[in-house]
Amino acid sequence: MIINEMKVFDNVINYAQKFQEDNIWLKKANELINDKEGMTDLLEKVKSYFNKKEFSKVSDSLKLVITYVKDCVTGKYKMFSMVKLTLALASIIYIVTPLDFLSDFTPLIGFTDDIAIFSYVTKKIKEEIEGYASIKNNTTRISST
Numbered sequence: 001m002i003i004n005e006m007k008v009f010d011n012v013i014n015y016a017q018k019f020q021e022d023n024i025w026l027k028k029a030n031e032l033i034n035d036k037e038g039m040t041d042l043l044e045k046v047k048s049y050f051n052k053k054e055f056s057k058v059s060d061s062l063k064l065v066i067t068y069v070k071d072c073v074t075g076k077y078k079m080f081s082m083v084k085l086t087l088a089l090a091s092i093i094y095i096v097t098p099l100d101f102l103s104d105f106t107p108l109i110g111f112t113d114d115i116a117i118f119s120y121v122t123k124k125i126k127e128e129i130e131g132y133a134s135i136k137n138n139t140t141r142i143s144s145t
Contacts, residue, residue, distance in 0.1 A: 029089035
């Protein structure tokens with residue numbers, strides 16, 4: 001059983017590395033950037049993942065990335081990279097799509113690929129997200145005094 005789980009994990013890691021090359025997720029993200037209703041629906045759907053135990057280790061990062069995407073799309077944050085915004089959005093779309101590399105309905109490992117993809121993307125956009133968080137925190141502090 002452990003060997004099978006390790007093979008699945010290795011496959012998920014390989015899939016995560018190929019994620020950025022997969023035009024399907026990036027194309028969906030590009031289409032959604034200008035679709036306010038679709039974007040609102042997506043961001044509401046992904047909020048339900050905050051409390052899933054499988055996402056507990058990445059829930060703070062997920063919240064930050066969602067806020068980043070929302071602020072970029074609504075114009076509250078203007079100093080963003082379109083490439084990194086698209087990657088972030090593609091990872092969110094991947095998370096809420098139940099039939100992806102590993103179906104979310106598969107017991108024990110169903111969200112493994114979602115978390116791997118999200119983790120891969122957050123590493124790729126780390127500087128962008130940290131810059132956003134820094135500016136957002138400074139803005140919050142300034143406006144609260």
